[in-house]
Amino acid sequence: MEALISLIIGVLTACGVYLSLRGRTFPVVLGLTLLSYAANLFLLVMGRLVIGTPPIIVDGTNGYTDPLPQALVLTAIVISFAMTAFVIVLALKTYKELGNDHVDGIHKP
Template sequence: METLMSILIGVLFTIGVYLILERKLLRIILGSAIISHATHLLIITMGGLKKGDAPLLALGKTSYADPLPQALILTAIVINFAITAFLLVLAYRAHGELGSDDMESLKDIEHE
């Protein structure tokens, strides 16, 4: 299972990097979102994939899943949500202001 997940994570990273290297802004944003998903999957995989109960030792649970990676991912997802939302708003504003979503055409803007 871990091997399969690793391959999946690798594929996601590849797609994300490919998209980030594109010229259109929207694809770049999608690429960064996909890379962040790949990273989240990596964290959960690195924590060990296993079935089990919540880690409540007082109730006599012996087989339990590691809760820490899940907490880490939750935090990371929230942060990435904020960044992606900000990037989308920024892209919208930039498209209105600069009149293009092609990164190549933004090269020769100078200070006013």
């Protein structure tokens, strides 16, 4: 299971980096989104979610689940959604002003 999660995080990171290095704005936005997904999955996996244990320390239990990674991932999801919306609006504004969607602003055929 650990190998599968590691492979998924690696593929998401590799695809995110590849798309972030593209010359157009939409693949860059998708690449940044995939990178945020990979980071969120990494944070969640590092939290070692334990099923059937309470998220707080209670008398009479053997263990507990650390709620901090889940809270961090939830916060990161909200922030990444807001930043993705901002970057899309910024890309649309740039496309309207420059007439193309190249990242460097120079139109290449």
